[in-house]
Amino acid sequence: MAKGKIAIIGDGNVGTNLKKGLERTGYEVRSVGKEPDKVRELAKWGECIILAVPPNEIDSAVKEMGDGFKGKVVIDPSNIVDASYDFAGDVDRSGAEKLQAQLRDAQVVKAFNTVFAENMSDGKASGETLTLFYAGNDDKAKKQVREMGEALGFDPVDAGPLSNARWLETLGFLNITLGYKQEMGTDIGFRLVHPDAKTERPTEMAASQRA
Numbered sequence: 001m002a003k004g005k006i007a008i009i010g011d012g013n014v015g016t017n018l019k020k021g022l023e024r025t026g027y028e029v030r031s032v033g034k035e036p037d038k039v040r041e042l043a044k045w046g047e048c049i050i051l052a053v054p055p056n057e058i059d060s061a062v063k064e065m066g067d068g069f070k071g072k073v074v075i076d077p078s079n080i081v082d083a084s085y086d087f088a089g090d091v092d093r094s095g096a097e098k099l100q101a102q103l104r105d106a107q108v109v110k111a112f113n114t115v116f117a118e119n120m121s122d123g124k125a126s127g128e129t130l131t132l133f134y135a136g137n138d139d140k141a142k143k144q145v146r147e148m149g150e151a152l153g154f155d156p157v158d159a160g161p162l163s164n165a166r167w168l169e170t171l172g173f174l175n176i177t178l179g180y181k182q183e184m185g186t187d188i189g190f191r192l193v194h195p196d197a198k199t200e201r202p203t204e205m206a207a208s209q210r211a
């Protein structure tokens with residue numbers, strides 16, 4: 001039985017990779033690009049919506065959804081950068097908080113923005129498990145995102161209320177800076193070391209391989 005219906009608005013790098021991973025792990029997934037009529041239809045269909053459009057298209061996509069988002073979990077993976085890949089967000093009020101103000105009847109969760117699209121389908125970079133940081137105000141909504149992250153292969157970590165999305169957005173910017181400006185490429189990512197991490201620690205792996 002499918003785990004849930006995920007509607008992905010935007011079928012670019014993020015949309016394609018999340019669709020691939022979520023389908024592999026048993027979710028029913030449909031995605032759509034810049035086709036206003038279909039966006040509304042798809043938003044109504046989904047139990048959870050992932051808004052994987054460029055930041056400057058978020059307002060249009062919100063309008064295109066009509067009331068299809070009402071009562072749903074809406075995942076915001078956006079990183080707000082300008083044409084030169086410089087930070088164009090707001091550390092006093094995150095993009096996710098602005099989105100929540102537009103989608104009052106939805107539960108917005110910030111997630112996936114600290115991960116490169118190429119690493120989203122399995123939650124790994126350079127062969128290691130990545131942390132999936134997520135922030136939101138509704139525990140049920142966050143549980144859904146946590147389960148999604150676990151299914152994909154991430155170690156999900158609750159980063160607190162939606163107001164903390166401002167720090168996830170700056171962390172997402174650091175990821176972009178390291179990948180592109182510092183030329184480390186996209187096979188990189190963040191992992192939080194913590195006692196409950198569902199990942200083997202490299203030192204333990206190395207020790208068990210040596211034994």
Ligand SMILES: NC(=O)c1ccc[n+]([C@@H]2O[C@H](COP(=O)([O-])OP(=O)(O)OC[C@H]3O[C@@H](n4cnc5c(N)ncnc54)[C@H](OP(=O)(O)O)[C@@H]3O)[C@@H](O)[C@H]2O)c1
Binds near residue numbers: 078
């Ligand atoms: N790429 C990454 O590694 C990465 C990582 C973390 C977070 N993010 C964030 O994730 C979001 C998506 O990034 P991306 O790299 O996937 O971008 P992308 O490859 O440019 O894809 C964006 C997709 O959104 C579609 N789109 C544009 N306007 C739309 C609208 N009004 N309604 C519906 N669909 C629309 C585009 O369709 P058309 O092609 O027809 O215009 C395209 O399919 C961005 O906010 C980005 O900051 C990206």
